[in-house]
Amino acid sequence: MQRLPLSFFNRPTLLVARELLGKEIFFKDQKVVITETEAYIGEEDPACHASRGKTKRTAVMYGRAGFSYVYLIYGMYYCLNFVTQEEGFPAAVLIRSVHMTDIDDKKLNGPGKLCRFLGITKEHNNIDLLTSKDFYVSDKGLSLPFKTTSRIGISAGQDRQWRFVAQFFQK
DNA sequence: ACCCCGATCGTA
DNA sequence: ACGATCGGGGTT
Numbered sequence: 001m002q003r004l005p006l007s008f009f010n011r012p013t014l015l016v017a018r019e020l021l022g023k024e025i026f027f028k029d030q031k032v033v034i035t036e037t038e039a040y041i042g043e044e045d046p047a048c049h050a051s052r053g054k055t056k057r058t059a060v061m062y063g064r065a066g067f068s069y070v071y072l073i074y075g076m077y078y079c080l081n082f083v084t085q086e087e088g089f090p091a092a093v094l095i096r097s098v099h100m101t102d103i104d105d106k107k108l109n110g111p112g113k114l115c116r117f118l119g120i121t122k123e124h125n126n127i128d129l130l131t132s133k134d135f136y137v138s139d140k141g142l143s144l145p146f147k148t149t150s151r152i153g154i155s156a157g158q159d160r161q162w163r164f165v166a167q168f169f170q171k
Numbered sequence: 172a173c174c175c176c177g178a179t180c181g182t183a
Numbered sequence: 184a185c186g187a188t189c190g191g192g193g194t195t
Contacts, residue, residue: 038178047178057191074179075189081178094178112179153178 001026004137006130009065013039013084013091014162020082020093021166022142027118028134032108033142036097038151039162040081042090046156050090060126061090068135070115070125077112080120082129082137096152096163144168 004023009016017039025032040048040061049071050058060069061083069081069092081092097109108114115121129136144166150158 040178049178052192055192071178072190074177074187076187077179079178096178110180151178 001136001138002140003130004066004139006064006066009082009084009129010086011065011084013041013093016082016084017093017162018146018164020095020137021146021164022140022144024138024140025095025098026134026136026138027120027124030100030118032098032100032114032118034095034097035099035144035166036095036109037164038094038096039084039164040092040094041085041162045160047151047154048090048092054090058090061092062088066128066130068124068127068129070120070122072122073112078115078121079111080115080124097165 017037020034020037023034025034042048043050045051050061054062057071060067063083064087065084067083069083070078073079080095083092085091094111096111098114099105100108107117127135146164146166148161149163150161151163
């Protein structure tokens with residue numbers, strides 16, 4: 001396996017979000033390809049959880065790149081993110097959609113749905129993807145064409161085209 | 172202690 | 184278009 005190193009995650013978040021398309025997430029013997037991401041960058045980004053400063057929940061985003069950030073949303077779904085950029089600067093990439101061999105994409109085409117299907121919960125928050133044995137990201141050399149749009153489900157920062165969608169998969 | 176809202180999803 | 188469902192964050 002060619003696990004993505006710190007030098008991949010410790011870069012500008014928009015670059016990481018774009019290059020994560022086509023990368024593989026390994027989680028407890030499951031393997032999926034990333035097909036949609038969104039960038040959340042710093043306290044100045046009104047849609048970023050860190051926009052109201054460092055709290056118990058957002059502390060992970062202020063830490064070193066390459067850690068998982070998993071949070072509960074709407075009381076019933078979990079969302080998976082990967083922490084990016086240098087330590088002290090809060091930023092992360094939300095994984096919005098993935099593809100898995102022999103599995104209907106409808107089960108994996110949403111941030112809450114993919115976590116539910118893969119079994120990702122709050123237990124998997126703050127895990128070091130650079131050293132964890134059963135949770136990491138790797139490069140299989142797949143490069144996917146993509147398009148950018150504004151982020152989904154947020155009202156602030158609609159001018160930012162920070163959503164990256166691999167084509168040939170879904171909306 | 173209380174209130175409000177949310178990086179969603181399934182159904183109508 | 185709307186309701187489910189509950190932890191986190193801000194305020195009292």
